[in-house]
Amino acid sequence: MPEVIVLQHQALVGPGTLPELVAERQWTWRLCRLDCGDPLPQYQQPGQILVVLGGTMGVGDRDDPAFGWMPAELALIRARLEAQAPVLGLCLGAQMLAHVAGGAVEPLTQGDPPQALPEVGCGAVQWLPAAAEEPALAGFHACEPAFFWHGDRCRLPAHAVLLASSLACREQAFRMGPCAWGLQFHAEITPALARSWVEAAPDFVKRAHGAGGVDRVLADLEAWGERIQARNRLLLGRLLDALAATAPQA
Template sequence: MTHLVVLQHLEREGPGRFGEEARRRGWAVTVCRPDLGEPIPRLDPDQALLVLGGPMGVGDIGSPSFPWLEAEVALLRECLARERPVVGLCLGAQLLAFAAGGQVVPLTVGEPPVRAYEVGWGLVDWTRPEGQELVLAGLGAGLPALHWHGDRIRLPAAATLLGSTPLCAEQMFRIGHHAHGLQFHVEVTDAAVEVWLEEDGDYVRQALGPDGVEQVRAGRARWGEEGERLGRRLINNLLDQVGALLGGDPLR
């Protein structure tokens, strides 16, 4: 049986729609919480890795507050070296890029540079034709997605850029055909978004202003249905790739 191992770093940021779609295929899904002291697992040949988001960052590697970050990077380097399937979301994408030799820097705009945050709904434009990328099949020119970050990935030489936004160029990438990073969120359910807004409202208002929470809700009303439809397609494209790499599922 194909097995998806999930590294979760915060109670509110779970596997969401990734877990739903993996279980729908009959896959096992195991969630590991290193933030709660659970050890970083070693992967078996039938296991793939999903690394979720969180408020910590690459700059926190080595901090006594997050002692498990170094172990996660070591696991990601092992996955890259052995060409094990891995998907990183937001923080997970940043750690994946870092493990491959990239950098993560504060997101800025303008000259001189001013600190910026990308929060709320916005369109991710694909940088490669879907005919050249199996994971972009059926997704057209882009995907409306939820963004929730203030950093930018500087991609390693081994990475291929797949998606961008005007504010942050590095939105989706792959390394080989076994590792994919998404700076945006396709996994988050509507119910989870409300929890994020309640628990992380100060961050949203810092990014968008006093009415930031209302802006995010308005964006969900406008883009949420299409975002879920295309987001689930992207999730299933990625899971198709994972299944094919593990030998359990043929590419559809």
């Protein structure tokens, strides 16, 4: 039976719909609160799927003592990637995956001239031609609704397969080898979780959208939040099933 190990970095950035998806499949799951001192899981166990959540810290903070768990977490992700053991990275988790694979993480810039500007709120991801070759993505629309919350972007290594982009950020979904997927957008999000982020970090929202940004993002969540959750719940379930099929068994 697969076991899903979820690495969480902050109290506010929780697993969203992941527990429900795992329970529906009658799998087991374990939450590791790295910010609370929980130990990292062993490098590789039969049937184990590693899911790395987001956070307001970044890969560039890996040497900051405030995030003393990050170097060991990056080493774990690298080891699993090299062993072709299943990994799914969400937002910061995707950036960590790109970093250990030889890519880069840098501030997201937008506009002309370019300026550092986060991508925040409801929007759309566009699936690229390579996505048509992925069984886990069969049947999705060319554009799907998503929720964004990030100020950095990935620069992927050459061997990564880019699968989806948004208007603001080219690297929204990618695969590395048969067992590692990264999503820059938040496929785990629920409307309630998204609203809690907006309420906790209004200045971050205003950086992206100006003085009226909070009201705008909350209104978009009211209009689109349930559809975003439904479509991304389907996507996340498909990816978990695909990773379970590749997980080494005892």
